[in-house]
Amino acid sequence: MQKIKQSHMNQPKITNYAPLLVAPAQVLRGENILSQLGDAISPLARRCAITNAKLGKRPLVVGGNKTLEIIHPYLEQIVKKYELKTTQASYLPDCTESSLSRLKELAASHQADLIIGVGGGKALDTAKLLAHQCQLPIVTIPTSGATCSAWTALSNIYSEASAFQYDVALNRCPDLLILDYSLVRTAPQRTLVAGIGDAIAKWYEASVSSGNSTATLTIAAVQQARVLRDILFQKAATALENNQSDDWREVVDATVLLAGVIGGIGGANCRTVAAHAVHNGLTHIPSAHQALHGEKVAYGILVQLRLEEMLQGNQLAVSARKQLLEFYTSIGLPKTLEDLGLGNISLCQLRQSAEVACQANSDIHRLPFNVSPEQLMAAMVSTKELSDSLSAKAIPES
């Protein structure tokens, strides 16, 4: 008996581990670092094993109309020096299947051998997925601090009407990320505020989906998410006051880089929960499109905490929500549907977004309790509600 047990214990447990896609192969950051674009992309050039032709000389640059204009002078400078043949294309109207098939045709006709994505999250998601589908190297150049898309091996697909459809796991993180603070500084401040909302969600979602994990890398990712939250609590307000300050650069590093690190280390084990599910539901309301991704996610965190409070009686969620309400007030993140510009939506639209958020495959079901669309609707309209007894109390430590 003893012997059988022993041999059973010695048998290796067979587990299929997903590949680790932790970080871009190279990250360059600094003021005006974009002027080094040519030197930075030239190592990506290599010779084709079959024809011995030089690869990496025919970049296809994908971005929004405005960002393509911004990058144009930089590209002009390097085109001659590095003998590049570049072409540019807009990802608009959105990161959709039709945009991707149009860009794939362009990549083929241009004989593109490198994709450069420049812009916000949707432009970068499109460029990354295009490179993935064409099996080409990818360079990401974020133009705002609104998301960590420049870092991650993930792209979100939207419908023609900009409603969230599904996400696609890519086979690697970008080959090169260029974070130019001078470029990010030209973006409206609202984009960095939204990025703070998206980044802070990592803690509230990862601690619910993976807080009890015993896996080394998942524990590390959840702890990094807590560190990220604390950095943002400490530095967000001062960063936003002065975009020339060290705090501003640290906050950009937090939203663009550290948020990506957490996704990279945590991978599929550190997934989004209700905050992003609420965001996904809201994208099905046309008037929600003027609110940025991170703004909808930030509101979604409050909805998630409200659900934990209403359905689980979780008092920690109450104090966390109170702390966030104060934080949001100090930096200008939306606390209610009204703040998102959705004060006049119909009951039917609210129900539709709640139903999308509660679909069977939604990440909202990573919460440790069931949520119905009716319960979600109740939480969505009461994100600011605080009982008198609580609002009178000092904020407990979370």
Ligand SMILES: [Zn+2]
């Ligand atoms: Zn997000």
